[in-house]
Amino acid sequence: xxxxxxxRPAIWSPSLLPLSLVILALVAHAPALPPAAFAVFFMALSxxxxxxxxxxxxxxxxxLAACYIVCGLLSGxxxxxxxxxxxxxxxxxxxxxxxxxxxxxxxxxxxxxxVAIGLLQWSEGTxxxxxxxSALGLFAAAGWRSSIAPVNLLRTxxxxxxxxxxxxxxxxLFFPRIPGPLWDIGLTFGLPLPASIEKSNQGLGISTKxxxxxxxxxxxxxxxxLVAEFKDWVPPTSLLYWRGPVFYDFDGQEWQLDxxxxxxxxxxxxxxxxxxxxxxxKILQSTAQEVHYKVRLTPHNGLWLxxxxxxxxxxxxxxxxxxxxxxxxxxxxxxxxxxxxxxxxWTAGGELTAAQxxxxxxxxxxxxxxxxxxxxxxxxxxxxxxxxxxxxxxLARGGYRVRDRFTPPxxxxxxxxxxxxxxxGNAEFxxxxxxxxxxxxxxxxxxxxxxxxxxxxxxxDYVVVKRSHAHAWVEIWDDKKxxxxxxxxxxxxxxxxxxxxxxxxxxxxxxxxxxxxAPAGNDRAAPxxxxxxxxxxxxxxxxxxPMKLPDLSGWLGRWVFRLDGTQQxxxxxxxxxxxxxxxxxxxxxxxxxxxxxxSLLIALWRENHRLPLPQRxxxxxxxxxxxxxxxxxxxxxxxxxxxxxxxxxxxxxTAIYTLAEAYTAWRYGPQPEMIAPRVPAAARLMINRILxx
Numbered sequence: 001x002x003x004x005x006x007x008r009p010a011i012w013s014p015s016l017l018p019l020s021l022v023i024l025a026l027v028a029h030a031p032a033l034p035p036a037a038f039a040v041f042f043m044a045l046s047x048x049x050x051x052x053x054x055x056x057x058x059x060x061x062x063x064l065a066a067c068y069i070v071c072g073l074l075s076g077x078x079x080x081x082x083x084x085x086x087x088x089x090x091x092x093x094x095x096x097x098x099x100x101x102x103x104x105x106x107x108x109x110x111x112x113x114x115v116a117i118g119l120l121q122w123s124e125g126t127x128x129x130x131x132x133x134s135a136l137g138l139f140a141a142a143g144w145r146s147s148i149a150p151v152n153l154l155r156t157x158x159x160x161x162x163x164x165x166x167x168x169x170x171x172x173l174f175f176p177r178i179p180g181p182l183w184d185i186g187l188t189f190g191l192p193l194p195a196s197i198e199k200s201n202q203g204l205g206i207s208t209k210x211x212x213x214x215x216x217x218x219x220x221x222x223x224x225x226l227v228a229e230f231k232d233w234v235p236p237t238s239l240l241y242w243r244g245p246v247f248y249d250f251d252g253q254e255w256q257l258d259x260x261x262x263x264x265x266x267x268x269x270x271x272x273x274x275x276x277x278x279x280x281x282k283i284l285q286s287t288a289q290e291v292h293y294k295v296r297l298t299p300h301n302g303l304w305l306x307x308x309x310x311x312x313x314x315x316x317x318x319x320x321x322x323x324x325x326x327x328x329x330x331x332x333x334x335x336x337x338x339x340x341x342x343x344x345x346w347t348a349g350g351e352l353t354a355a356q357x358x359x360x361x362x363x364x365x366x367x368x369x370x371x372x373x374x375x376x377x378x379x380x381x382x383x384x385x386x387x388x389x390x391x392x393x394x395l396a397r398g399g400y401r402v403r404d405r406f407t408p409p410x411x412x413x414x415x416x417x418x419x420x421x422x423x424x425g426n427a428e429f430x431x432x433x434x435x436x437x438x439x440x441x442x443x444x445x446x447x448x449x450x451x452x453x454x455x456x457x458x459x460x461d462y463v464v465v466k467r468s469h470a471h472a473w474v475e476i477w478d479d480k481k482x483x484x485x486x487x488x489x490x491x492x493x494x495x496x497x498x499x500x501x502x503x504x505x506x507x508x509x510x511x512x513x514x515x516x517x518a519p520a521g522n523d524r525a526a527p528x529x530x531x532x533x534x535x536x537x538x539x540x541x542x543x544x545x546p547m548k549l550p551d552l553s554g555w556l557g558r559w560v561f562r563l564d565g566t567q568q569x570x571x572x573x574x575x576x577x578x579x580x581x582x583x584x585x586x587x588x589x590x591x592x593x594x595x596x597x598x599s600l601l602i603a604l605w606r607e608n609h610r611l612p613l614p615q616r617x618x619x620x621x622x623x624x625x626x627x628x629x630x631x632x633x634x635x636x637x638x639x640x641x642x643x644x645x646x647x648x649x650x651x652x653x654t655a656i657y658t659l660a661e662a663y664t665a666w667r668y669g670p671q672p673e674m675i676a677p678r679v680p681a682a683a684r685l686m687i688n689r690i691l692x693x
Contacts, residue, residue: 015095017138018104019045021111022091024134028118029084037085040067044092060093080223088114120222163599166592172563173584174572184455184464187227208257210247210449212415212432213408213425223467224298225451226306230461231292237453238497239344241309241473241485242465244450245302246323248359252367252412255432255447264331266303272322277314280324285482287312289344296337303327305338306450306465309485310348313341323446324348349482352444360444360477368416368436375440384443384478391437392491395430399423402430402493404468427452430488431472444477448485453497614666614679621659621683624690638664651693655686 026033026041044063050056067089071082091114094107115134119127226242247255260269274280281287290312297306305318307326314320315338321327326340352360363372381387401424408425409417415433418425431447438445452471454463473487489496559567572584608616622632630648632641642660646653659682666675 014101014104015098018095018098018107018111020138021108021115022095025091025111025114025118026088028115028122028130029088031122032081032084032118033088034081037088040085040089041092044089045096047093048096050096057097060097064089064093163595166588166595170585170588170592173568173588184224184457187224187464208245208259208262210245210255210428210447211253212255212418212429213406224464225467225469226298226465227296228454228463228465229294230463231294233291234456234461234463235289235291235344237456237463240451240453240463240465241471242306242451242469243309243325243448244304244306246321246325246475247447247449249362250364250432250436250447252364253414261303264301264303266319266327266329266331269303269321269327270319270329273327274320277312277320280320281312283348283350283482284310284343285347285349287343287346290341291344292339292341294337294339296335297332299332299334299336301331301333303331305332305340307340308342308344309450310343310346311340312343315339323448347481347484352477357444357477360446361439361442363436363439364412367412369413370416370420371433371436372440374419375437375442378437379441381441384438384476385481387441387443388438388476388486391434391441392486392488395434395488396491400430400492402427402489402496427487427489428470428472430492431474434474434486434488438474438476446475446483448473448475452487612676614663614672614676617680617683618659618663621686624687628690638667649693652686652689655682655689658682659686 022045026038044060047056047060050059064086068082068086071079071085075081091107091111094103094110098104098107119130122130245257245261247257249256258269287310291308293308295306303321305315305326305328310324311320311326314326317329318326318338319329378387378390381390403424404426406422406424406426408414408429409422411417415429415436418429419433419437428449435445435447449470449472451465451469452473453469454465456463471489473485473489475483475485477483559571563571608619611619625631625645628649630641630645632638636644638660642656645656659679662675662678662682666672666679669675
């Protein structure tokens, strides 16, 4: 039996590239898929082995319908898991039935889009590694399949990429940024919100218990919570506080709501709140900036109808809870729409009953002793306003950092560890610690959770609020002003909610004074003035300073991965808001022109050097003659051309005859290898005569 080892296995067919892209799409979506889904995908891909008969497409459609029904019953008909599984199943089934090149091309394009959508849920670095690894894998597969040498294949691919990079860079820099993925635009135009929601035990309103640091929602947590359409005026996103659960009870490790919230007993809670907004307005001392908006809310199985702080007009089947939340009579189990009106600025008075004051001052026994001591020291400031200012001042100068992702401290003294040691956490940790500190100082306080801000869709009145906008703030009781809001994040990281507004310039510190020279005869160095300035420090570096590597990941994250519309506008406007985009565009155009000219020169050089040396020498001499108006005709032999040159310039006759004879002998003679060295020598002689004359 003879084996033909030069042939490739049967798997290497036109369907290889689409299959690889479909598998990449499955891997990209793997973190959001249940394990059972991969068995379904394997069966769909294996259906390619079925015979090509009429009943096979009907069987595939029946399997797709059955999968959608099962996923719809388990997760919801428009749930993201349902849509994700069925879209990937369509790709797998389409590959199984495709046989023609056009079908494979369409399938490849759809699979690339699916891969891009799947990477949205990955972190920046992981997604980049996935893309690079996938590209290398596909390149290796293509090189194994192709007869072209891997080095030549890599060189060809690199040249094609180099040509495409300048145009891609121009589009990346100058194309207007859309805030968020394209799916957000669809949400503003009515696409169902449940399709973008992932099943998770995180998020606000999901549970009646909240542990500080539990809802660590970072930039990758992009599921929409609500979409708000404003009428007449859209407030700055920094002023959008979407009020949700309000917590009083803290056992040292977790905050907990009343049992009525867990049971979803809205009508019982309504007895403690307000059924009419007019009754609620009686406790308000002052209000300003009324806004009207319509909300589409995702189902969360809670009673909260998230609205801006503070409600001034209710929607149907709703009421204002005892802690000022807008609540529904029944749990929100499906997407719903409602209209609300709220005050952006307010002062709420009323009276704080003895039971409410006791609840807002309660502290768990034996936990966080350091915060208790600090609060007792601050109590000497007197009024709640002075105490809160003193606490905020300690935050401002304490070196604290706001982090969306961090390792929360554990144990009964977690707030002490956070406040005095780690000093980094999310807004929820800062708010919880601030409430504990205020209560320790004798100031009634409560923890308010919800969302802050949102993505304003360009050229619209829509704001999309996502899980990544989860936030927590504090409300303290002032006997003169009532409850009022305090947000510690605005003190620690004010740049987080600036709406892209320019920040004031930092105060320039005067340069430190140099150390005066030591008096003569004194061996000891003179004490340095305030600031510790010495001659060594003046140089800016010391021998002990380690060399720091450039923060490449931070640069990529700021200017590549997270280059949004605000940063793009800042970059293109330049310092102080100028026309830097003109210079950038001119530099980009000049760079493209130089690259294009360089590619042409390289192409001409490569094309010229493909010719034999005698032919290049003849062409070079002809180019010199062309500058004097002597160009060989299309059908003119070298001998006739040399006679025409000698008539025009008799002093060149000997040189041109020698060159024409050598070139003719090399081109048409029986021994071109013997004549080849004579052609470049004759060409040099001809060029020298031309340059000399």
